[in-house]
Structures are given as C-alpha cells and as structure tokens.
Amino acid sequence: MSENAEKKIRIGILGASGYTGGDLVRLLVRHPFAEIAFMTADRHAGKSMDTVFPHLFGQELPPLISVDEIEWGLVDVDVVFCCLPHGTTQEIVRQILTENETIRVIDLSADFRLDDTDVYAEWYGHEHYATDIQPMAVYGLPEYYRERVAKSRLVANPGCYPTAALLGLLPLVEQGLIDTTDVIIDAKSGVTGAGRGLKENLLFGEVAEGIHPYSVASHRHAPEIEQEIAKHAHGAETHVNFTPHLMPMNRGELCTCYVRMTGGATVADLRRTFEARFAGEPFVSIVPEGVTPATRHVRGSNYCLVGLYQDRIPNRAIVVAVIDNLVKGSSGEAIQNMNLMFGLSELTGLEQAPLFP
Ligand SMILES: NC(=O)C1=CN([C@@H]2O[C@H](COP(=O)(O)OP(=O)(O)OC[C@H]3O[C@@H](n4cnc5c(N)ncnc54)[C@H](OP(=O)(O)O)[C@@H]3O)[C@@H](O)[C@H]2O)C=CC1
Ligand SMILES: CC(=O)N[C@@H](CCC(=O)OP(=O)(O)O)C(=O)O
Numbered sequence: 001m002s003e004n005a006e007k008k009i010r011i012g013i014l015g016a017s018g019y020t021g022g023d024l025v026r027l028l029v030r031h032p033f034a035e036i037a038f039m040t041a042d043r044h045a046g047k048s049m050d051t052v053f054p055h056l057f058g059q060e061l062p063p064l065i066s067v068d069e070i071e072w073g074l075v076d077v078d079v080v081f082c083c084l085p086h087g088t089t090q091e092i093v094r095q096i097l098t099e100n101e102t103i104r105v106i107d108l109s110a111d112f113r114l115d116d117t118d119v120y121a122e123w124y125g126h127e128h129y130a131t132d133i134q135p136m137a138v139y140g141l142p143e144y145y146r147e148r149v150a151k152s153r154l155v156a157n158p159g160c161y162p163t164a165a166l167l168g169l170l171p172l173v174e175q176g177l178i179d180t181t182d183v184i185i186d187a188k189s190g191v192t193g194a195g196r197g198l199k200e201n202l203l204f205g206e207v208a209e210g211i212h213p214y215s216v217a218s219h220r221h222a223p224e225i226e227q228e229i230a231k232h233a234h235g236a237e238t239h240v241n242f243t244p245h246l247m248p249m250n251r252g253e254l255c256t257c258y259v260r261m262t263g264g265a266t267v268a269d270l271r272r273t274f275e276a277r278f279a280g281e282p283f284v285s286i287v288p289e290g291v292t293p294a295t296r297h298v299r300g301s302n303y304c305l306v307g308l309y310q311d312r313i314p315n316r317a318i319v320v321a322v323i324d325n326l327v328k329g330s331s332g333e334a335i336q337n338m339n340l341m342f343g344l345s346e347l348t349g350l351e352q353a354p355l356f357p
Contacts, residue, residue, distance in 0.1 A: 008035040009342050010076060012103075014067055014092065015083035017041035017052045019192045020108050024081055024331040025049065029059050031335065031349030033342070037077045040067045067092065072099040079104045079341065081334055085195070086110040090130035097133060097153060104153045104341055106334045112137035112156035113224050123220040139228065140337045141166060142346060143281055150340045157337065158228075160329030161187050161221045161244060164255040166228050167284055167304045168321030171277040174232040177265045178317075184241045184258040185225065190249040190295070193325045208248045219244055251326055252295025257319040258311070267310040267317050274306060282347050283328060283336070293322040300324060301354040302332035324354075 011028065015021045016039035028034040041064040044052050049061045072095055080096055080103055082089050089111040096103055114120040115137075117128035128134065138148045140155040141163065149155055158166070165185050172178045191207055200206070222242040230238040261270070271286065278284045284304045287293050293305035307320040323329045332350055339346050 007033075009033050009338065010035050010037045010078045011338075012037055012070070012075065012077040012080040013039045013083060014080060015040065015042075015085075016049065017044040017047075017064055017196070018083050019196045019326060020330040020334075021081075021083040022053045022056070022196075023326040024083065024334065025053070025056060025059075025061065027327075027331060027335055027349055029056070029061075030352075033344060033348065036061060038062050038070065038075070039064050040070070042066070072096050072103070075100065075103070077103060079106060079338055081105075081338075082107040082109060083331075084109055085197075086124060087126060090128060090133070093154065094130040094133050097136070104155075106140065106155045106157055106337050106341075107137075108157045108330050108334055110159060110220065110224070112154060113139060113158065113162075114227060116227075119223055119227075123223055140333065141228070142333070142336050142340060143167060143278070143284060144170060144228075144232075146340050146346075149337050150343075152341065155334075155337045155341070157330065157334045159221045159224055160189065160193055160253055160323070160325040161185075161219075161242070161255065162224045162228065163329050163333060164253050164304065164321040164323045165221075165225050165240075165242070165257060167323075168255055168257050168306050168319040169229060169259070170232050171274050172259065172270055172319070173229050174234075174277075175273050176234065176236075176263065177261060177270060177273060178259040179262050180229055180233045180236045180238040182260040183229070183239070185243070186256045186258070187242065187244045187253070188247045188255075189244060189253045189325055190247055190251045192250055193253065193329075194246075207246060211245050211247055213243050213245045216243055217241075249295065251299055251324050252322065253325045253329055254293075254295055254320065254322045257321070259317050259319060261315050261317055267308060270317055270319075271308050274308060278306075283350070293320050295322050295324070296356055297354055298322050298324050298328070299355045300327060301352055302328045302336065302350040303354065304328050
C-alpha cells in the first residue's frame with residue numbers, strides 16, 4: 001500500500017440521493033480509507049441521508065445540501081464523485097477543475113465518455129458544454145486503462161451496459177479473434193439502471209411480469225461500445241448491433257454477445273484468450289465450462305462473470321457477461337477507479353461477496 005493510503009480520502013458526492021449515489025455511500029461507509037465530507041441532492045436537498053435511504057440508518061453522514069452551496073475554490077476534498085443525470089455534469093465538472101487545482105473527479109454520468117464531442121452532441125441531443133475539458137477525461141474501465149486512471153484528474157466512469165459488453169468482447173477484439181463488423185449485443189437490465197426519478201414507464205404495473213426492448217437501434221451506449229472496441233481493433237472496421245431490454249428486477253445486467261470467429265479460431269482459443277487476459281484481474285472471472293452466468297451470481301458485488309459457448313452455427317460463438325449495474329456497472333467501478341487514483345489496492349472496500357440467492 002502506498003503512503004497515500006495512510007490518510008483518509010476526503011470525498012464529495014454530487015447526486016447522493018440517487019441510486020448510484022446511494023450505492024456509493026453504502027460501499028464507502030465500509031471503505032477503510034474513505035471519509036465523506038459532503039453530499040448533494042436536488043429535490044431532497046436539506047434532508048438527512050437516512051430519510052432518503054432508510055437502509056443507511058445509523059451511519060454518521062453529512063446532510064444532503066444543494067450543489068449551489070459549494071464554493072469549489074475553498075472546499076476541502078480530494079475527490080468528487082458526480083452521480084448526476086447526463087447533460088447536467090459538464091459545466092459543474094469544468095467549474096470544479098478550474099476553480100480548484102487539486103480536486104479529482106470521477107464522473108458516473110455519460111458526459112465525458114465519448115472522446116469526440118460531435119459524436120456526443122449527435123447522440124445526446126445537445127451540444128457538449130465542456131469541449132475544452134473533454135481531452136482530460138480518461139475512460140474508467142480499470143481492466144483496460146488502470147495506468148491512465150491512476151494519473152487522471154477526470155475519470156469518465158463507463159456506462160453499465162458498456163462495462164459488461166466490453167469485458168465480454170475486448171479480449172477477443174484485441175487478439176483479432178472475432179469480426180468487429182458482426183457483433184450483436186442483446187442486453188438486459190434491472191430497472192434501477194434508469195435511476196430513481198419518477199418515470200411513468202417504470203411504474204410497477206408497467207414493468208412487472210413482462211419484458212420489453214427499448215431504444216431499439218438508437219441507444220446511446222452503442223457509440224460508447226463502438227468507440228472502445230475500435231481502440232482495440234487494430235484499425236478494423238467496427239459496428240455493433242446493441243439492443244437493451246428492461247427486466248422486471250431491481251438490479252443486474254446481462255449482455256449476451258453473438259460473435260463470428262475469424263481465422264479458424266475455435267471456442268477453445270477464445271477461452272484460453274480470456275483466461276490469459278483476465279488471469280490477474282481481481283473482479284473478472286470466466287465461469288467453468290458448462291456453467292452459465294446469471295445476474296444473481298454477482299448481485300451487490302463488484303464482480304463481472306463471463307461465460308463462453310460454441311454456437312451450433314459453425315464459426316459462431318456466444319459470450320455472456322453479467323454485472324450488478326449499481327456496483328461494477330457504476331458505483332463499485334467508480335470506487336475501483338478511486339482506489340487506483342489514490343494508490344490503494346483496487347480491492348479496497350469492494351471485496352463483499354455477491355448476495356445469493
Ligand atoms: N443507475 C445505473 O445503473 C447507472 C447510472 N449511471 C449514470 O449515473 C448518473 C446517476 O444515475 P442514477 O443514480 O441512477 O440517477 P438518479 O436519477 O437515481 O439520481 C440522480 C441524482 O442527481 C440529482 N439531480 C437530479 N437533477 C439534478 C440537477 N439538475 N442538479 C443537481 N442535482 C440533480 C438527484 O437529486 P434528487 O434525488 O434530490 O432529485 C439525485 O441525487 C446518471 O448520469 C446515470 O446515467 C451510470 C451507470 C449505471
Ligand atoms: C434500464 C435503463 O434505463 N438503463 C439506462 C442505462 C444506465 C446507464 O448506464 O446510463 P448512462 O450511460 O446514462 O450513464 C438506459 O438505458 O438509459
């Protein structure tokens with residue numbers, strides 16, 4: 001452990017009253033080197049955290065304040081987690097990074113994930129409000145960018161679907177084992193993926209006992225996944241077909257990826273590649289042959305499980321990756337990034353086993 005680990009990391013959380021903010025607090029109160037200095041909310045500003053999230057009873061936590069109360073030049077924190085809706089984060093992050101020379105930011109929203117701000121504008125329906133800051137951002141998928149994350153002042157935490165899909169695909173892409181123009185990602189998420197704000201299509205009566213696809217052929221995680229695949233595809237053309245589905249469950253995310261193997265590769269080659277690539281990874285595991293990963297196998301944990309199968313169609317394979325959207329898909333991955341940025345073991349505060357069944 002480095003010398004940085006000897007003192008507590010002082011933390012601010014923007015958007016602590018949302019689902020990712022709530023899970024971040026749940027995990028940070030057990031993190032041995034974390035100290036939460038302030039937390040913000042919008043509608044819930046002025047309340048105590050155990051009013052908004054009763055499961056956090058008995059914790060010594062600061063009250064929820066409005067982000068407008070914070071003077072960024074004066075505030076004494078080492079890192080700020082931004083758990084705000086996308087589109088609301090860019091200007092706040094610019095303010096933090098320009099008014100304060102030392103604070104580092106981990107943004108859980110999508111605001112800094114796309115390197116090309118024109119692509120951002122195209123998919124998010126408004127201009128990028130901090131194009132000058134964008135080049136500072138490092139895409140926070142620790143398994144691929146840990147050295148850059150460690151040095152960064154601005155980490156763009158990946159989307160939940162991209163985390164699962166990329167961990168299931170990138171080892172194969174970087175070894176040239178699959179055709180990057182022929183990738184189908186059939187994705188499924190629990191409803192917490194959509195945030196805690198009240199939305200008509202998330203009412204119990206409209207989600208329970210059924211499933212439906214949404215944002216068909218138009219979900220904004222498609223360009224995020226393509227951006228990252230392209231970075232590892234050695235110049236090969238890259239297209240993914242990505243269709244998300246809303247599942248009648250609280251947490252969890254499952255990506256079933258259909259791929260075409262190239263150059264005579266077999267599923268045994270794919271398995272060896274995964275095993276070698278993820279051998280030292282604390283949070284990614286390949287399930288044994290014959291086992292299928294399920295969202296229940298990672299619930300509440302920072303783990304990603306990957307399963308690999310030969311399709312009955314020759315040269316085609318199926319890769320299944322599961323995560324908990326609120327942990328490895330957002331708050332846990334954000335803490336993994338914080339650990340890297342402050343010289344701690346990536347596992348610190350994240351070793352809890354999945355809750356099963
Ligand atoms: N949920 C998930 O699985 C994942 C979410 N993300 C991303 O993380 C971010 C947070 O998501 P999530 O926690 O689910 O969202 P929620 O809707 O649950 O929470 C949003 C938070 O932001 C606050 N807020 C809302 N609008 C404003 C505003 N205009 N100014 C200041 N504060 C505001 C809310 O306060 P209040 O409650 O008081 O209204 C709340 O604390 C989003 O960008 C999301 O896309 C990323 C990966 C996974
Ligand atoms: C079930 C559900 O609605 N999930 C969200 C994804 C959550 C997420 O990662 O979104 P960001 O990229 O905005 O951070 C969605 O599809 O919009």
